[in-house]
Amino acid sequence: MEIEKFDTQFASLNGKDIYIQNAESGRRGYTCIGCQRPLEAVRRRKNPNHKSYFRHIVDSKEKDNFKCDFNVRRYLERLVEKIIIKQGSILVPPVIKYPDSGSYEPPLLLQEAKNITSKIIKAQQTFFIDENGKIQSGAKAGAQKKNYYIRPDLTFYDDNGDPKLFIEIVFTHPIDDEKKSKLIHIGIDTIRIDLPVVDREKLKELIELGENTNWVFNNEEFYTDYLSITNTGRKELHSLAEKQREFQQESFNCRAGRIRELIRTIEQFLESDTFKEIENQLRSEVERVGRLAESAKSGLAEMEEEEKRGLYSEFEQEEKKLEESESREQAASAELKCRYYDLEDRYSRKAEELGEEESAIRRRERDVFGAENPFESLPRRTAGLENDIQRLKNQGKVQEGQTIQIGPEERGIDEQLEEFNRIETRLGL
Known part of the structure; x- marks a missing residue:
C-alpha cells in the first residue's frame, strides 16, 4: 500500500543507495535506508509534473502503527558532508562588494573565486562565544541555552586548529535572519550550498562547480566600505546573479538579531565568574590605589610640615630680631609722636601767651604813646x-x-x- 507520509526518493539496492530517477518501477528488491522495510518504486514518466517516489510496502494491519525515521534532507546533508570531507576542499565564490540599495554603481570584485583546503574538516560541531568573548566549541555548548550557540553543517579549520570557514548545506530550509545574525556575530566566514534533491554523482558535480554556492558572511566584504575602495583597486562586475546580493544585504530582522546576540554575549559576560573576578580585582586595585593615595597625601603633608619646621627653626632668630626691631621702631615712633604732639601743644600755648602779651603791649602803647x-x-x-x-x-x-x-x-x-x-x-x- 502507498503510505504518502513516508514516501521517499532514495532506497537501498544490493547495499548501494539508489535515487528514484535511476530506479525501475515496481518491487525489485528496494529497501528503506532508514527502517530497512521493502520499498516499491513508483515512476511517473508520462506527466513530468507528477512526482516519482519510493513507497513502503506495509500490510494493512501495520498501517496505523507503522513508523519510519528516515529523513531525506538529513540523508542528503550527510551525503554532501561525506563528499566534501573526502575531497578536502571547497570552491568558494568570489567576494563582491555591492553599493547601497538604490545606487546605480556597479558591484566591485574584492576577491576571485578560489578553492579553500583544510586538513581538518568536521561535521556538526557546536560553537559559542564564552564569557571572555572568545569562540569555543565542544561539549560546553550543551550547557548553554539554544539561543547562545550555532551548529554549522561543516567546519574547515586552519593549521592552528581555529575555525576558518563554516558551510551550511541547504535543501529545503533556508538560513533565517536569526541564524544569519549569529553567524555574523561569531564572525567566521560562512558559505551556503543550495542543492536540489538529486543523486550522489550530480551532487558531487554541483559542489565541484560551485554554481549553487553563495556567501552568507564574509569578513572582507562586511568590513569593507564601498566608497573606501580606491580607483586603482576597483574591478567592476556588470553581470552577476542578484541572489548573492540578496544574501549579503542585511535585513532589519538580521540586524536586530545581531544586536540581541551582542546583548546576550554582554549579559553572559557580566554574569560570568571571570567578570566577577575581574570586577573584584579592579575593586581591590581601586581600594589599594586609594590607600596608596591617602598614604602619599599623608606623607606629603608630613614632609611639608617638617620642611616648614626646618625653615622656621632656621630663620627663627632672624625673625625674633626683626620682631624686636619692629617693636623698637614702633615704640620710637610712638614716642616721637608723643613728643611731637607735646611740642605742638607747648608751641600753641606759648604762641597764645605771646599773643596775649603782644595784645597787652599794644594796649599799653596806645595808652602811653597814643598810637597804635x-x-x-x-x-x-x-x-x-x-x-x-x-x-x-x-x-x-x-x-x-x-x-x-x-x-x-x-x-x-x-x-x-x-x-x-x-x-x-x-x-x-
Missing part, C-alpha cells in the same frame, strides 16, 4: 626831644628853678626811652 604803632612815631618824637634838650642847653644860663622844672620832664623822657628799650628787648628787636 609807637615805633613809627618814636624816631620823630625822639628827634623832637633831642632838639628840645639841645635848645635848653644852648640858652646859656639856666636858672636853678628852671632846672628843677626841666628835670622832671627829662626824667619822663628817660623813662619813656627805657620803656622803649624794654619793649624792643621783649620783641627781640
Whole structure:
C-alpha cells in the first residue's frame, strides 16, 4: 500500500543507495535506508509534473502503527558532508562588494573565486562565544541555552586548529535572519550550498562547480566600505546573479538579531565568574590605589610640615630680631609722636601767651604813646626831644628853678626811652 507520509526518493539496492530517477518501477528488491522495510518504486514518466517516489510496502494491519525515521534532507546533508570531507576542499565564490540599495554603481570584485583546503574538516560541531568573548566549541555548548550557540553543517579549520570557514548545506530550509545574525556575530566566514534533491554523482558535480554556492558572511566584504575602495583597486562586475546580493544585504530582522546576540554575549559576560573576578580585582586595585593615595597625601603633608619646621627653626632668630626691631621702631615712633604732639601743644600755648602779651603791649602803647604803632612815631618824637634838650642847653644860663622844672620832664623822657628799650628787648628787636 502507498503510505504518502513516508514516501521517499532514495532506497537501498544490493547495499548501494539508489535515487528514484535511476530506479525501475515496481518491487525489485528496494529497501528503506532508514527502517530497512521493502520499498516499491513508483515512476511517473508520462506527466513530468507528477512526482516519482519510493513507497513502503506495509500490510494493512501495520498501517496505523507503522513508523519510519528516515529523513531525506538529513540523508542528503550527510551525503554532501561525506563528499566534501573526502575531497578536502571547497570552491568558494568570489567576494563582491555591492553599493547601497538604490545606487546605480556597479558591484566591485574584492576577491576571485578560489578553492579553500583544510586538513581538518568536521561535521556538526557546536560553537559559542564564552564569557571572555572568545569562540569555543565542544561539549560546553550543551550547557548553554539554544539561543547562545550555532551548529554549522561543516567546519574547515586552519593549521592552528581555529575555525576558518563554516558551510551550511541547504535543501529545503533556508538560513533565517536569526541564524544569519549569529553567524555574523561569531564572525567566521560562512558559505551556503543550495542543492536540489538529486543523486550522489550530480551532487558531487554541483559542489565541484560551485554554481549553487553563495556567501552568507564574509569578513572582507562586511568590513569593507564601498566608497573606501580606491580607483586603482576597483574591478567592476556588470553581470552577476542578484541572489548573492540578496544574501549579503542585511535585513532589519538580521540586524536586530545581531544586536540581541551582542546583548546576550554582554549579559553572559557580566554574569560570568571571570567578570566577577575581574570586577573584584579592579575593586581591590581601586581600594589599594586609594590607600596608596591617602598614604602619599599623608606623607606629603608630613614632609611639608617638617620642611616648614626646618625653615622656621632656621630663620627663627632672624625673625625674633626683626620682631624686636619692629617693636623698637614702633615704640620710637610712638614716642616721637608723643613728643611731637607735646611740642605742638607747648608751641600753641606759648604762641597764645605771646599773643596775649603782644595784645597787652599794644594796649599799653596806645595808652602811653597814643598810637597804635609807637615805633613809627618814636624816631620823630625822639628827634623832637633831642632838639628840645639841645635848645635848653644852648640858652646859656639856666636858672636853678628852671632846672628843677626841666628835670622832671627829662626824667619822663628817660623813662619813656627805657620803656622803649624794654619793649624792643621783649620783641627781640
